[in-house]
Amino acid sequence: MTGVFETDVAFLKGVGPQKAELLNKELQIFTYGDLISHFPFRYEDRSSFYKINQLNPNLPHVQVIGRMGKVETQGMGRKKRLVAQFADETGVMELTWFKGIQWVSKKLLPGSVYVAFGKPALFGRKYSMAHPELEPLTQRDKGQNTLQPIYPTTEKLRARFLDSKGISKVMAQLIRQVHAHIQETLPLHIRTQFGLMDKQAAIQQIHFPVNEVSMNKAAYRLKFEEFFFLQLRLLRLKLSRTEKFAGQVLNDTQLLTTFYNSHLPFDLTNAQKRVMKEIYADLKSGKQMNRLIQGDVGSGKTIVAFISLLVAIGSGTQTCLMAPTEILATQHYEGLLPYAKKMGLTISLLTGSTKKSLREKIHQALISGHLKILIGTHALLEDVVAFQNLGLAIIDEQHRFGVAQRAKLWAKNKQHYPHVLVMTATPIPRTLAMTLYGDLDISVIDELPSGRKAIQTVHRYDKDRLKVFGFIRKEIEKGRQVYLVYPLIEESEKSDLKNLMDGYESICRAFPEFPIGILHGNMKSADKEYEMARFVKGETKILVATTVIEVGVNVPNASVMVIENAERFGLSQLHQLRGRVGRGASQSYCILMSKYELSKDSRVRLETMVRTNNGFEIADVDLKLRGPGDLAGTQQSGLTDLTIADLSKDAPILSQARQAAVDLLHADPELVHPHHACIKAQIKRQKKGALNWSRIS
Ligand code: ADP
Ligand code: MG
DSSP states (O other): OOGGGGSBGGGSTTTHHHHHHHHHHHHOOOBHHHHHTOOOSEEEEOSOOBOGGGOOTTOOSEEEEEEEEEEEEESOGGGOEEEEEEEETTEEEEEEESSSHHHHHHHOOTTOEEEEEEOEEEETTEEEEESOEEEEGGGOOTTSSOEEEEOOOOHHHHHTTOSHHHHHHHHHHHHHHHGGGOOOOSOHHHHHHHTOOOHHHHHHHHHSOSSHHHHHHHHHHHHHHHHHHHHHHHHHHHHHHHHHOBOOOOOOOHHHHHIIIIIOOSOOOHHHHHHHHHHHHHHTSSBOOEEEEEEOTTSOHHHHHHHHHHHHHHTTOEEEEEOSSHHHHHHHHHHHHHHHHHHTOOEEEEOTTSOHHHHHHHHHHHHHTOOOEEEESGGGGSTTOOOSOEEEEEEESGGGSOHHHHHHHHTTOSSSOOEEEEEEOOOOOHHHHHHHTTTSEEEEEOOOOTTOOOOEEEEEEGGGHHHHHHHHHHHHHTTOEEEEEOOOOSSSHHHHHHHHHHHHHHHHHHOTTSOEEEEOTTSOHHHHHHHHHHHHHTSOSEEEEOGGGOSSOOOTTEEEEEETTGGGSOHHHHHHHHTTSSOSSSOOEEEEEEOSOOOHHHHHHHHHHHHOOOHHHHHHHHHHHHOGGGSTTHHHHTGGGOSSOOTTTOHHHHHHHHHHHHHHHHHOTTOOSGGGHHHHHHHHHHHHHOGGGGGOO
């Protein structure tokens, strides 16, 4: 029934084996199904016509109706060209060709009326169009297909007559041939509820719209469908998992209560309390938890993590906390060590540089069940790291880890998968979170601990450097510390290092009176630790660093973050870096240094940083600037498979589609109702096409 869409494109009339091979290579189009999903990326309005005396050189591509006059070749050798006179009642213009002269000249019929489409240029006092598209006027069915589809194509395809127009020709052929085979994928009740065009019409109209209204309706329908099935997939995954995987019941709150009453150094914010409750509800539910905590930098995720650990340990299991870098893991370890000591709990740190003897001890303590909290880096994932009973695994800064690693953690407890808590400080817009992490439950810590002063952010140009240095000096004299961050500029680490070193030297010259530290990715981890420790203790006043300090590092006394070449950083990275200050009680500052000439995007980024501290707002702007493809994590999410929907523009459609999917699964979780057979069939087709989806989570 659907077999026709699996037909090799080579069999399509007008394609053939040679063009098919190019379509395979250039556009990954192998089958009829692939081709029909090769959507136009824009349309050209062919509904209006210009008179020759209305032309001006600033116009984009336009169409002119005229009568073909004299056609002749002019010039010699490389300057040889074909020139045709083309006239309407208001004037005369020239059509010119520099290539394919013989072929074109044979086709032009002087005296006939054509529609010429091209970009007008003024030469002397005459307008001309180079290589216009020409169509005899009679061939046109006026009022039909006035929006011409423009398809993505490539140079190689163009050379084989598969330019946009060529593609549109084979597309027309294909649609004529398969139109009747196009299966509806959405049940009538959903189409009615959301005012969606039926699938056959949508495919027809997306390629050959009769007008703008139906083009938009077709696009809406197809985007909705795409989001709908993506959401459905994620939601079903979640559903099947919560049903399939029992979790250990972790409900003992004794440790938690002791900690809360005697050792918690501050009051939790309401947001922290709320998220704690959500986690606790999961832990005691008997179902395996897969929860994401989104919380802006400084919102206090770590303490929430620790309290969760206490529930798990109190209930007789072991726990681990994994961080993406050694610095961060170490800092977590050092931060939690005093709490653990007070609670009488064993805690260890395991990273790539943990000594072998210690490592072996840790392995044993894990197996015996003696070790209750293991903190570390990727090193935790190695097979030799085996627990007696891992109850809760926490991953900090999720965006550095892939889904595969989450899965590896799961496997650490074969009897009962551990509960998994993922923490990220990359705030992403809700719509995107729903899609990216659609298989996770989401908690948001949307409140900063009280008493924090908002970080003041300013943008300064390189010429203001002396003033900036003066400001830094004053802050240090007040007892504060300063980060100075350099971007990774060149491809090679060597020249990055040089950039950083130059910066370091000039800072040393500018501040001879202060101890200054340096930190970068190429340093041995012992050296990194040493430098970091000096800064944490306040021994160094300025830390010159690359983005290794980006994630999670916590030095409350640091009150100034200077970012050099700020125009080179992405928004979310800038926001992360800024989050390294403003962690103590004093007023903090972020100074974005840049050159004077800025691209439009860079300017928007810097202005956004200056305007707001709100991570979600920043994430929104970021998404608009970059599109979702660049966001970390999207690679594995299936988002990059979107063919027509665009997350940065189509968020409202996504919300609707998600709602529809939620409602559907609520009403008919197994999709057994006859009305939903079309949905099942589509899921099956997609499974066939995307085997790697099953790897997700
Ligand atoms: P992040 O969410 O960025 O990981 P952290 O967990 O590192 O933030 O917390 C940042 C700082 O705020 C830490 O010094 C932490 O001790 C402190 N903190 C966390 N929660 C609170 C709170 N409710 N009140 C006061 N300080 C808090
Ligand atoms: Mg953190």
